[in-house]
Amino acid sequence: MEIEAVEGLRKPLENMRMAKNENDDKQPTQRLIHPDGPSNRRLELKKTKGQRNNVYIGNLPSEIAEEQILQLFAAFEPVRVRKIVSGLKCYAFVNVGVAKNVALAISHLNNTIYNGRRLVVRDLCESRGCESSTEATELPPLEKVDKDFSMGSKTLSVSRLVKDDSQTCYAVPLEMRSLTLVQMLSSCFKDVGWLTESAMVYGDVGLMVMDSFPHMPYFWAMNLTPETYVKMCQLFNALSVITQEQPFLKSEEVQRGQRCMAEFPGEGGEWNRCWIVDVVASRVILFYVDSGSTACVPAGSVKSLDKDEFWAVPPLVQPFVLLQGVMGNRKMDGTILKGSVVGFHEAEPHILRISITTEE
Template identity: 40%
Template sequence: MFWGSRDRPAAEPLGKKGVMEEQKPLRFKKRETEVYVGNLPPDISEEEIRYLLKDFNPLRVHRVQSGYRCFAFVDLGSAHRVALAIQELNGKPFHSRKLYVNSSRRSPKRPPDGAQRPQELQVSQRPSGRGFAEIAAYLQLTPKAPGDPRETARPRTPLFAVPMEMRGSFLVPLLRECFRDLGWLATVCHTGGDVGLLVTSIVPRTPFFWAMHVTETLHQNMQALFSTLAEAEEQQPYLQDAAVQRGARCLAEYHLGTYGRAWNRCWVVDRVDSWAVVLFVDFGQSATVPVQCLRSLDSDDFWTIPPLAQPFMLRKGILSSYQRTHHILKGRITGALNLEPQILKFEELR
């Protein structure tokens, strides 16, 4: 167990020669290849922390919990990756919180004694975009107490809330602002049968994920879109500061894992000071990027090809491993959610 400054005992009862000794505070070895990640949810696992920093090839994760405070030191292998992680993740909404990410060589700020629990970003049912990234709360059904002692309790069934970025109240207005004509949406929602899905983003600890339906049409759209963006990226001016507002269509760098970075279409969900929260519409992935790093992409010519990825829900189990991203799942689409028809149900073949 780790002790905070308020919880730590003032003395060791049995020190050297029987003398009471003050317990020294815990210290961690700081390295230039480590990044500090603070304001994490108390129940987060090391696997989820590793997934959070998956784009930066984390080598080791050291999770620390002190009372309600949870943070981690993650070894990324190089100071360059540390700088990229800070630029990408610092201030990013995560599980209704705002991440604090900096170099582990800089001591993280500690709340003063008597400080209240860190303020969390409020999760809104309205499509405001706050708390947008990876919002996935789930509830447990509590079985009733059996009237007969011989009666066995039913196993608890998990219920998963639909992530905010997948809800129709958020997604449909976003798509309408980006693509204007949504005639293709009806065809997407009625897809069924045996399919292959290229996973682009996973909502941790839930059955929800984003993926591309692998077809010949997808292959053609990817070639046309990526070649067009590659030719246009240097010609597109950077957005003026006043233009970076919710609803702006723009271009930002997206990290494609081992394939490196490339400029891709995105939509501004929210802005916090000099940072913008954007959704990469072709990958279903959100990111927090500096305002000055966004390029203009407001011409309708860049938005004629429908988004490459769409939301899915696994019928059984969850995609908990970060290693499943950018891999193909084979299975069958069995229908759509009743209240959220834009989310298709997927049954994976084992």
């Protein structure tokens, strides 16, 4: 199925006039920690609350240097920058001296393209709250989740709906967090570049839903492009040829962090590529890398699949989140969704936000 790609690129950064940075102070941002206790820390934060001189910039390439970030902000008189790499994510906090430069930096840099990435630039105080700006992190904290069987049989998911006076929030499922994906996929593929490439998808898409989280906006789907179709045929043709030849793993060979193959749960399940999340007695918890699903299966039902040739094709699916609404309770596997990718999740930039237009 061919889906016409539509790119909504804004004015490139190269066309923007950048003045030379006169103050190239590379001293990292200091945390406000007082020996007299947290009360003094709050007092100092209140004094600096009105300054609003810190800017957050996200979705940066991990190889970018702090000097290059300063060059991006050269027209806005940057004082210092602190770059942070967390898993596949790279972001930075830039001090631009005065409040007026914060607004200018946001208006000129937000949503612009840098090295193929759409930058996220925002006021750190407004987006995180001034009292937490000096220790801001990109990942939301994990909530304490009570056992809830209505969430289905998800093994790794710890997501939960959180409501406050103004909005409804959902914790990112553990399977979709970059730190977890880096561990799993680097073990399987040695190269996790597909995650950064997936963030470049923009515009109209057609998605085949592979797995979803009941009552949550998150789901795994295959982007229906000619390239994906070719990769899918290549992968499953290779698996079908060697399915009978591959030996079952012996009990002593079943180990956490091992790549393997197993039948997909359900009737008439095909053999799929998997990664062993954990071993519990005589059972293993598997992550099916080409569907995003997790399942607990008998250890004796897992076959060996450790040759690199079977892992040459990158994962067929990637994570998405609905712009509005949640996935229902009904089975969504195989459902075709048409819509438009309008950006990415602000906490996990490899999770794309999609506005649905039709559902088949």
